[in-house]
Amino acid sequence: MLLEKTEGILKKNSRRIAIGYDLCDSYAQISYCFPDSEEPETLAAVTGTEQFNIPLVLCKKNGVNQWFYGREALKFAQEKEGVLVKDLLSLAREGESVEIDGDSFDSVALLTLFIKRSMSALGLVAPPEYLEGIMFTADDLDKRMVEVFSKVAANLHLKTDKIFFQSHVESFYYYTIYQPKELWTYEALLCDYDNRRMKVYALNSNKKTTPVVMYIDIEQYEQIRRKDPEALTEMEEDEKHLLDMQFLDIVKEKCKDRIISCAYLIGDGYKEDWASESLKYLCMGRRVFKGNNLYSKGACYGICEKLTWSTEGKNYAFLGLDKLKANIGMKVLRRGLDSYFAVMDAGVNWFEAGKEYDVILEDGSDISIILTPLNGKEAREIHMTLEGIPERPKRTTRLRITMEMASENQVNVRVKDMGFGELFPSSGGEWVKTFDMV
Numbered sequence: 001m002l003l004e005k006t007e008g009i010l011k012k013n014s015r016r017i018a019i020g021y022d023l024c025d026s027y028a029q030i031s032y033c034f035p036d037s038e039e040p041e042t043l044a045a046v047t048g049t050e051q052f053n054i055p056l057v058l059c060k061k062n063g064v065n066q067w068f069y070g071r072e073a074l075k076f077a078q079e080k081e082g083v084l085v086k087d088l089l090s091l092a093r094e095g096e097s098v099e100i101d102g103d104s105f106d107s108v109a110l111l112t113l114f115i116k117r118s119m120s121a122l123g124l125v126a127p128p129e130y131l132e133g134i135m136f137t138a139d140d141l142d143k144r145m146v147e148v149f150s151k152v153a154a155n156l157h158l159k160t161d162k163i164f165f166q167s168h169v170e171s172f173y174y175y176t177i178y179q180p181k182e183l184w185t186y187e188a189l190l191c192d193y194d195n196r197r198m199k200v201y202a203l204n205s206n207k208k209t210t211p212v213v214m215y216i217d218i219e220q221y222e223q224i225r226r227k228d229p230e231a232l233t234e235m236e237e238d239e240k241h242l243l244d245m246q247f248l249d250i251v252k253e254k255c256k257d258r259i260i261s262c263a264y265l266i267g268d269g270y271k272e273d274w275a276s277e278s279l280k281y282l283c284m285g286r287r288v289f290k291g292n293n294l295y296s297k298g299a300c301y302g303i304c305e306k307l308t309w310s311t312e313g314k315n316y317a318f319l320g321l322d323k324l325k326a327n328i329g330m331k332v333l334r335r336g337l338d339s340y341f342a343v344m345d346a347g348v349n350w351f352e353a354g355k356e357y358d359v360i361l362e363d364g365s366d367i368s369i370i371l372t373p374l375n376g377k378e379a380r381e382i383h384m385t386l387e388g389i390p391e392r393p394k395r396t397t398r399l400r401i402t403m404e405m406a407s408e409n410q411v412n413v414r415v416k417d418m419g420f421g422e423l424f425p426s427s428g429g430e431w432v433k434t435f436d437m438v
Contacts, residue, residue, distance in 0.1 A: 016132040017125065018307060020299030021115070022171070023138045025089045026194070026268075027053035028118055031296035032125060035309045039178075040300035042293040043121060045071065052293045053268075054118050058085045058110055060100050069117040088114055089138070092148045108148055112155040119156075133162030135303035137295050141167040141322050143407070146351045164306055166349070168192075169216050169320045171298030172201055172264075177214075177312055178301050183287055186259035190294070191251070193269030195229040197222050198247070200254060205316075213374055215319045221250055226269070240274035248278040255282075262287040266294050317347040319374060322408055324350050326437055327372040332359065343403055344411075346374045354404035358418065361397040365389045369413065371437060382435050389417060390427050396420040409437045 020040060022029040029052050033040040042052045059073035059082040060066070068076050077084035083100050085091075091098065091107035098105045136149050146165055153163040166174075172190050176183075190201040198221045206213040224246040227239060254260070263282050265275070270290060282288050304310040319325055328344040344353045361367070365386045372379040389397065398418040406412050412434050419426035 015126075015130055017122075017130050018132050018300060018303045018309065019119070019122070019134040020171075020296045020301070020303060021119075021134060021136050022168075022293075022296035022299060023056065023089055023136065024194075025087050026056060028056050028114070029053055029293060029296040030118065030122065031293060031300040032122065033300050033304065034126075040297045042296060043125070052296075056086075056088050056114065058088065058114055059083065060085070062101075067113060067117075069114050085110060092152075093144055108151050109155070111148070112152045115152060116156055129159050131158060131160050133160055133164070133303045133307050134158065135164045135166060135299040135306070137166050137168055137171045137299040137302075139168050141165060143351060162303075162307065164303060166299060166302050167320060167322050168295050169201060169218065170318060170322070171295040171302065173203065173214055173216065173298070173318045173320065174301040174305070174313065175294050175298035176203055177316060183262040186261045189251075189254060189260055189263040191247075191263060191265050193224070193265070193267040195226045195269045198224045198250065198269070200250065202254065202258075209317075209374070211315050211317045213319060214316050218321075219254075221246075224250065235272045235274060240272065243274050244277050247275055248281060251278055251282055260286050262289070264288075264294060265290045266292050268292070317374065319347065322349055322351070324348050324353050324405065324408070325373060327374070328403065328411060329370050329372070330359070331368060331370065333362065340370070343369075344405075346372075350405040350408040354402075356400065356402045359399050359401060360395050361389075361399055363394045367399070367401070367415065369411075369435070371435075384413060384415070384431070384433050386415060386417075386429070386431050389429055390424070392420070392424050396424050406434055411435050411437060 015034075017032055017034055020031040022031075030043040031040040032043065045051045045054045054070045055074055057070065057073045057077075059068045059076045061068070061076065061082040067073075068082070073082075073084060076082040085098055085100075088107065088111045092111040094107075096107050098107055098110060136153075138145060138149075149165045176188050184203060184205075188203040190199075190203070192199045192201070200219050200221070202217045204215055204217065206215075224243060226235070226243070251263075263286060265288065279288065301310070301312075305313045324344060324346050327342065327346045329340050329342045332339050332341045341359075343355050343357070359367075367384050367386070369382045369384065370379055371382065386399075398420055400416040400418050402414040402416075404412050412432065415431045417427045417429040
């Protein structure tokens with residue numbers, strides 16, 4: 001089991017429940033907590049065990065519109081009593097339909113069905129109306145994945161509108177900051193292995209900034225792969241040795257000239273305990289933990305922050321791949337004095353960032369936007385010319401500006417001429433431009 005910190009979540013009405021829901025193509029996992037919980041708990045897929053992974057599969061029973069999920073789905077498929085549907089997350093991401101017995105099923109609807117069925121198991125913990133908020137977490141949280149999760153969330157008809165999404169990287173960050181600080185005084189490693197590839201995350205911090213800036217370096221290793229990732233038979237000794245040596249090379253590289261406080265080993269790829277020499281090396285002066293519920297618990301900590309059940313993260317700014325890396329604002333005049341107007345703050349999810357506001361144009365036809373990176377680089381000013389805007393006296397043009405992120409590195413700016421009351425009607429002019437953040 002992974003180590004847990006036993007403080008940090010504030011005590012409130014314990015009748016409310018928050019959920020961290022982890023998804024990948026092979027399994028789902030659900031962690032949950034109450035406002036007065038010392039730490040999240042993970043729902044057991046098999047009662048009385050520490051088997052937390054729920055197989056991410058559905059099975060349609062032959063001849064009828066009856067569906068089963070998880071282990072029951074695998075059982076029905078194995079007994080040839082139904083058709084198994086796998087890779088639900090990838091199917092939904094690609095927007096592919098599923099054909100069974102001449103009928104077509106929407107992949108997002110099937111993913112929604114799985115999530116709804118799996119969440120029903122929480123009924124023994126708390127009734128649905130007690131749900132305060134849920135955080136979904138997945139490996140690649142790109143724009144398409146956000147669209148899929150948004151559709152799923154709408155179709156679930158949950159008793160809350162506090163529904164959020166974060167990447168596995170951010171779930172690792174949240175999990176880490178809720179652990180004892182001696183475990184991440186320097187760098188913390190996460191080695192995620194699924195028999196096909198290994199992802200290694202290295203969590204670093206810049207303690208010279210306020211708030212402390214946290215960031216994660218990611219490397220992927222395709223060479224450390226089982227001969228047959230789907231094999232159900234026990235691994236041969238020569239294959240175990242090969243994987244052990246490959247992993248040893250990876251951790252030696254990651255630990256070279258760096259101080260690693262701790263390492264987490266997660267994923268089904270470690271089940272057969274092949275990492276003997278590599279573990280010996282990792283344990284030399286470092287704390288090492290094995291488990292498989294880090295992401296769902298990290299998602300649970302993340303939703304607690306969103307609900308303000310906890311404030312552990314208030315002293316940190318996390319700059320993950322899906323985070324806004326710079327503060328975005330404008331120079332404005334307030335009461336005759338130059339001032340900075342904050343539009344979007346660094347550290348928020350880029351797909352959640354956006355703002356619409358009105359300004360009065362002093363004169364001319366230019367507006368300027370200021371990007372201030374949190375990586376220590378100098379701020380830069382970007383100019384946008386509103387070509388063709390009507391000439392009017394000073395301070396008689398009201399502009400409506402809408403800013404939103406097109407991706408983690410691009411910001412869209414839309415400017416609309418609103419005129420100035422009855423004196424100067426709107427010209428209907430509209431200007432759109434996309435700026436690179438880097």
